[in-house]
Amino acid sequence: MVKRLTLRNFRQFRDAEIEFSTDPDQNITVIHGQNGSGKTTILNAFLWVLFERLQSIKRPNRLANQGAMAAADVGTRVTVEVELEFEQDRLHHEVRREQTVQKQDDTDFEGTLVDERFTVEYVTASGNVEEPSNPESYVRQIIPGDLADLFFFGGEFISDLSGVDNQDEIQQAIRQMMGLTIIERSIDHLDWVEGKFRKELRDAGSKELETLINERDDIAEERDQLEADVEDKRNTKKRLQEEVQDINQLLEQLGETRELQEKRQELEDAREELEAKRDELNDELESLIAERGFLTFVIPAIRETAGDLDQLRAEGKIPSELDNGFVDELLEEPAECICGRPLEPGSEHAAAVKSYKSDVSASGLDQAAIRLISHLSNIRQSHDEFFEEVSEFVEKRGTIGDEIERISGEISDIGTKIEELGESITDLDTEGVEIEELDLDAVESASDLEAARASKRETIESLVEDIAVDKAEIERLKERLEQLGEEIDEAEAEQREAELARKRMQGAKAVREELELYYEQFQQNIRERANERVDDTFSEIATKDYQATITDRFELGIMDRDHGTPVEVDKSRGERQIASLAFIGSLVDIAREQYESNRDTEYFTGGIYPIVMDSPFGSLDKDHRGKVSQVLPKMADQVVVMVTDSQWEDPVAEQMGPKVGAHYDLEFDEDGGVNGSPVTDVQKVERRAEVTG
Amino acid sequence: MSSTQSRQSYKQSPIYEKLVDDHDIFPNNIDCFVFAASVGYSENRYDPDDYTGDGEMLWMHFSSRDLYRAAAAAIAYQHTGDPEALTDPDTQLEVMAQYAAGGAMFLEEKFGEMKETSRDGLLNYIQSHSSPDERTEENEMIKKIAQSFDQSMFSD
Numbered sequence: 001m002v003k004r005l006t007l008r009n010f011r012q013f014r015d016a017e018i019e020f021s022t023d024p025d026q027n028i029t030v031i032h033g034q035n036g037s038g039k040t041t042i043l044n045a046f047l048w049v050l051f052e053r054l055q056s057i058k059r060p061n062r063l064a065n066q067g068a069m070a071a072a073d074v075g076t077r078v079t080v081e082v083e084l085e086f087e088q089d090r091l092h093h094e095v096r097r098e099q100t101v102q103k104q105d106d107t108d109f110e111g112t113l114v115d116e117r118f119t120v121e122y123v124t125a126s127g128n129v130e131e132p133s134n135p136e137s138y139v140r141q142i143i144p145g146d147l148a149d150l151f152f153f154g155g156e157f158i159s160d161l162s163g164v165d166n167q168d169e170i171q172q173a174i175r176q177m178m179g180l181t182i183i184e185r186s187i188d189h190l191d192w193v194e195g196k197f198r199k200e201l202r203d204a205g206s207k208e209l210e211t212l213i214n215e216r217d218d219i220a221e222e223r224d225q226l227e228a229d230v231e232d233k234r235n236t237k238k239r240l241q242e243e244v245q246d247i248n249q250l251l252e253q254l255g256e257t258r259e260l261q262e263k264r265q266e267l268e269d270a271r272e273e274l275e276a277k278r279d280e281l282n283d284e285l286e287s288l289i290a291e292r293g294f295l296t297f298v299i300p301a302i303r304e305t306a307g308d309l310d311q312l313r314a315e316g317k318i319p320s321e322l323d324n325g326f327v328d329e330l331l332e333e334p335a336e337c338i339c340g341r342p343l344e345p346g347s348e349h350a351a352a353v354k355s356y357k358s359d360v361s362a363s364g365l366d367q368a369a370i371r372l373i374s375h376l377s378n379i380r381q382s383h384d385e386f387f388e389e390v391s392e393f394v395e396k397r398g399t400i401g402d403e404i405e406r407i408s409g410e411i412s413d414i415g416t417k418i419e420e421l422g423e424s425i426t427d428l429d430t431e432g433v434e435i436e437e438l439d440l441d442a443v444e445s446a447s448d449l450e451a452a453r454a455s456k457r458e459t460i461e462s463l464v465e466d467i468a469v470d471k472a473e474i475e476r477l478k479e480r481l482e483q484l485g486e487e488i489d490e491a492e493a494e495q496r497e498a499e500l501a502r503k504r505m506q507g508a509k510a511v512r513e514e515l516e517l518y519y520e521q522f523q524q525n526i527r528e529r530a531n532e533r534v535d536d537t538f539s540e541i542a543t544k545d546y547q548a549t550i551t552d553r554f555e556l557g558i559m560d561r562d563h564g565t566p567v568e569v570d571k572s573r574g575e576r577q578i579a580s581l582a583f584i585g586s587l588v589d590i591a592r593e594q595y596e597s598n599r600d601t602e603y604f605t606g607g608i609y610p611i612v613m614d615s616p617f618g619s620l621d622k623d624h625r626g627k628v629s630q631v632l633p634k635m636a637d638q639v640v641v642m643v644t645d646s647q648w649e650d651p652v653a654e655q656m657g658p659k660v661g662a663h664y665d666l667e668f669d670e671d672g673g674v675n676g677s678p679v680t681d682v683q684k685v686e687r688r689a690e691v692t693g
Numbered sequence: 694m695s696s697t698q699s700r701q702s703y704k705q706s707p708i709y710e711k712l713v714d715d716h717d718i719f720p721n722n723i724d725c726f727v728f729a730a731s732v733g734y735s736e737n738r739y740d741p742d743d744y745t746g747d748g749e750m751l752w753m754h755f756s757s758r759d760l761y762r763a764a765a766a767a768i769a770y771q772h773t774g775d776p777e778a779l780t781d782p783d784t785q786l787e788v789m790a791q792y793a794a795g796g797a798m799f800l801e802e803k804f805g806e807m808k809e810t811s812r813d814g815l816l817n818y819i820q821s822h823s824s825p826d827e828r829t830e831e832n833e834m835i836k837k838i839a840q841s842f843d844q845s846m847f848s849d
Contacts, residue, residue, distance in 0.1 A: 282812060285812060285816060286717065286718045286719075286812055287720075289718055289719075289728075289812070289815055289816065289819070290718065290719045290720055290724040290725075290728070291724070292760070293728055293815065293819050294727050294728045294730075294731035294732075294764060295731075295760065295764075296731075296735075296819050296822050296823045297731035297732055297734060297735035297822065298731045298734060298735070298763075298764040298767060298768060299823075299831055299835075300735075300831070301734060301764075301767040301768050301770075301771045302763055302764070302767040302835075303831060303834055303835050303838070304767075304771060305766070305767040305770050305771060305779075306835065306838045306839075307834075307838055308770075308776075309776075309842075310838050310841050310842055312776070313842065314841075364780040365776055365777070365779060365780055367780075368766060368779040368780045369776075369779065371762070371763075372763055372766055372767070372779070373838070373839060373842045375759050375760070375763050376835050376838065376839045377839060378759065378760075379760060379763055379835070380831075380832050380835050380836070382760060383828070383832075384828065384832065387820075387823070387825075387828065390816060390819075390820070394816070
């Protein structure tokens with residue numbers, strides 16, 4: 001409920017005050033003024049003080065009163081001020097906005113902004129005056145900025161609202177009114193959240209955990225099978241080796257074959273020994289590579305570095321003084337000079353080296369240089385020895401290899417001889433001997449035994465190769481299993497994240513769907529409530545043939561009551577304006593109802609709002625003005641109307657007059673201000689004589 | 694930090710596993726690292742961008758090995774051209790790690806696919822880098838430098 005509006009230096013008002021009627025039976029305040037007298041400025045004063053906004057006003061930058069600006073000296077300041085007093089929640093509020101401008105030169109009527117203030121004060125129940133910490137936000141809580149357009153408006157807004165192309169205003173108004181935009185934002189946000197979790201789910205669930213686990217199980221099974229195979233092959237090999245040994249013993253029982261077999265056994269033992277030696281030589285070669293193999297590659301770097309150091313020494317950049325510790329090191333057994341020359345104890349050279357112990361301590365660089373140089377001999381020797389030893393070992397290994405090859409040939413020859421000899425077997429002691437795939441009772445000659453032996457040896461060699469291949473494959477599988485284990489751990493972690501994302505996404509979706517359903521129902525509910533009030537008001541005063549309705553698409557339409565079809569715009573301008581006012585009235589009504597009901601159940605707390613209208617009759621004909629006049633007092637608990645004299649003619653004055661609690665005249669003087677500037681005075685009129693048409 | 698505490702992260706390429714674990718040519722990663730760095734230096738394979746990794750080389754592994762210290766000092770000095778590198782274990786380890794990364798890549802290319810004959814392959818490779826004549830010539834030059842030092846140190 002607005003109580004008082006005070007204007008100072010605001011546009012053409014130097015110092016004006018309007019007290020609004022708060023009488024419930026005479027709830028209308030009428031402000032009379034001719035065109036250009038300042039009616040629209042008063043409407044703008046409401047918007048400016050509350051929201052720092054102006055509409056439909058010429059030269060909005062010229063806020064300061066021109067007379068005040070003209071009277072001000074250059075460099076001095078003029079303060080523009082609007083104050084609105086109103087009651088909200090039974091508390092008296094004072095909202096004040098000030099803007100101070102500084103005059104720059106004699107022709108400056110705008111001024112440069114130097115200060116602005118916005119304050120809100122309210123008197124608490126205990127009589128204390130308090131200020132909210134954020135006054136702008138506080139005001140917007142009382143009346144949302146967007147709603148202000150519905151409650152402070154000019155005649156053209158009414159025409160716009162009823163126009164067929166402006167139906168968005170209707171829906172927007174309802175949504176704003178009931179806080180539905182909050183739900184919409186929540187729905188949009190939930191949709192975004194859902195999309196975010198869907199993306200997380202897609203990203204996290206990209207690896208197929210199941211596929212990895214299946215692969216791991218398959219590989220583990222394959223590994224187990226191979227290990228079992230290797231074990232089997234080892235057992236087979238061991239058995240075959242025992243059988244070969246048994247055959248060897250059987251062959252040794254024979255007369256002529258015995259000697260050959262014994263020889264073969266000797267050769268096989270010798271070959272085994274040589275193979276062990278060859279393995280040792282290979283180990284030696286590997287040690288050589290590990291310990292000194294690198295020298296070949298760094299010798300040039302060492303030689304070049306030593307050359308540079310020698311050059312630095314020659315240039316005197318490295319002093320020749322020696323560290324005592326280093327001299328001691330050289331003299332330690334076996335004593336050797338830097339160049340590698342032996343330093344026999346007591347010899348002339350040893351004495352010379354010893355004499356170079358000094359009190360001077362060499363720097364780190366000197367020490368590093370000396371250390372490198374001192375090892376040159378050792379490095380050179382190690383390098384030479386490396387190649388000598390490699391040559392020696394490789395040669396030995398070659399000789400051994402040749403010997404192994406020769407022995408293997410002999411062994412092979414013996415086998416052939418035994419087989420060719422084919423010594424008959426008459427009395428063979430086979431007690432306790434069992435050889436697979438060989439019926440010992442059926443063996444007739446040494447050739448049979450030798451053939452069996454050769455076959456088993458061949459199988460053993462084949463098994464050795466198979467086992468090596470299997471072992472390599474097992475190693476490969478183990479590596480893959482290890483890798484899979486890591487991938488599975490990673491995929492499981494991602495799976496957990498994916499599960500969480502899925503649950504969150506489903507949660508967001510469920511809430512969004514619920515909210516959408518609720519939004520739809522709530523919106524329709526509000527529409528029906530508004531619709532009911534609009535039609536009540538409309539049907540009371542408008543043509544009975546028509547019906548005003550807010551469609552389910554939120555269009556404010558005028559329908560033919562009998563046929564339910566839309567009425568053409570040209571045929572229903574007056575009715576549309578009535579419908580628009582009825583609609584605004586319905587919103588004020590709903591806001592009040594909302595305010596007085598349980599506030600916790602809705603998003604908008606509502607309020608008791610006045611309606612401030614500038615020239616609400618527009619270009620309506622007399623008949624429709626009369627009808628609109630019937631509507632206006634019912635639109636809100638408090639109505640402020642700004643009219644020209646011609647608009648206040650009957651039937652308007654007749655209809656509204658009894659409901660008017662206060663009249664004001666705007667007395668405009670085009671050049672009555674300072675230096676001939678325009679000025680408007682506001683005069684309260686106790687009872688204005690009604691002008692009749 | 695004292696020099697004995699110097700350490701350097703290095704990239705442990707798959708060739709380390711092959712030469713150390715699979716073929717037992719090198720008893721440990723330290724020897725393999727020095728070999729790889731030396732090969733890298735010789736082949737001019739140097740990786741300043743991607744040389745750190747799972748491995749960690751400690752200076753204390755070098756401190757008791759004169760040949761390793763000489764190699765690290767010479768490579769670091771030749772690479773930087775700064776005599777200070779001769780005394781700085783951190784620089785030496787870092788340069789070695791960079792050449793080791795390049796050398797390991799070279800060895801991987803040359804011997805990565807080799808299964809049974811890595812030992813002889815490496816031996817042939819080493820031998821191909823140093824003919825007896827080259828060694829004789831190199832030895833003579835080194836001998837002269839040592840003698841030059843020797844004379845200046847121990848003559849009045």
